[in-house]
């Protein structure tokens with residue numbers, strides 16, 4: 001099996017964005033150390049709107065030093081052979097840096113909140129914010145908050161940017177809240193497929209490829225355990241990032257009383273499920289496993305567990321690889 005270990009490289013979008021140091025730079029350095037130890041590549045979907053905002057606010061010393069440090073880390077990631085993908089949270093259009101902190105406004109959280117010309121403009125200028133730093137284009141895309149539907153305008157913008165691989169969909173994923181909106185209930189239970197007008201619908205003649213995020217069905221007792229562990233041993237289980245999530249309270253409560261769909265993930269205590277999920281995917285004869293995590297949500301426990309998981313997966317003969325290389329190998 002090809003295993004893709006991907007991270008959405010970003011701040012938080014709740015009441016507090018958190019700092020670049022704690023949410024991005026420090027945890028990513030720990031991930032670099034793990035990857036180097038095992039000689040494997042990771043995939044970082046870089047929140048390009050944040051880069052552009054940092055660049056536009058470089059007259060502020062905090063933004064300038066964050067921009068410089070992040071640019072340096074992205075160049076390091078590329079030089080070490082990691083893959084950089086385009087991640088778009090268009091609500092950066094409405095965020096401001098005031099009183100030395102980000103004022104996050106998620107009123108227009110998804111690309112669907114913008115018109116065709118705006119979407120093309122956002123995708124292109126955000127993509128260029130990455131190209132300016134790493135000096136090469138991205139070949140893969142992940143929509144912020146999984147909000148990749150409707151795809152019509154995004155499709156045109158991606159074609160203009162020469163991007164034909166998406167990794168935003170997870171089987172049975174569904175969310176309809178004030179900020180988020182996606183419906184992957186009809187998505188195939190497969191690792192990857194071609195598509196044209198909707199990433200959750202297979203179309204063998206489509207010009208795009210979906211590399212689906214592996215999905216996990218999580219029973220309520222897991223969330224009770226997670227809650228208990230975070231409360232009793234925060235040093236081990238609490239995420240390293242110093243911001244707060246954009247939360248949908250109704251959805252969180254639901255996790256505690258009914259099984260819910262989630263994506264394969266190394267964040268915090270979720271990392272404990274990777275081993276079992278790998279076994280499940282092996283049994284189902286999947287040819288890929290796509291893990292989606294966030295540097296900001298990694299905890300002491302998740303670094304250790306990810307480290308062990310990589311050793312186990314390699315031992316079992318699986319290949320931990322980039323998406324672009326991975327798809328070429330098919």
Ligand SMILES: [Zn+2]
Pocket residue numbers: 008010047087089143144145
């Ligand atoms: Zn994101």
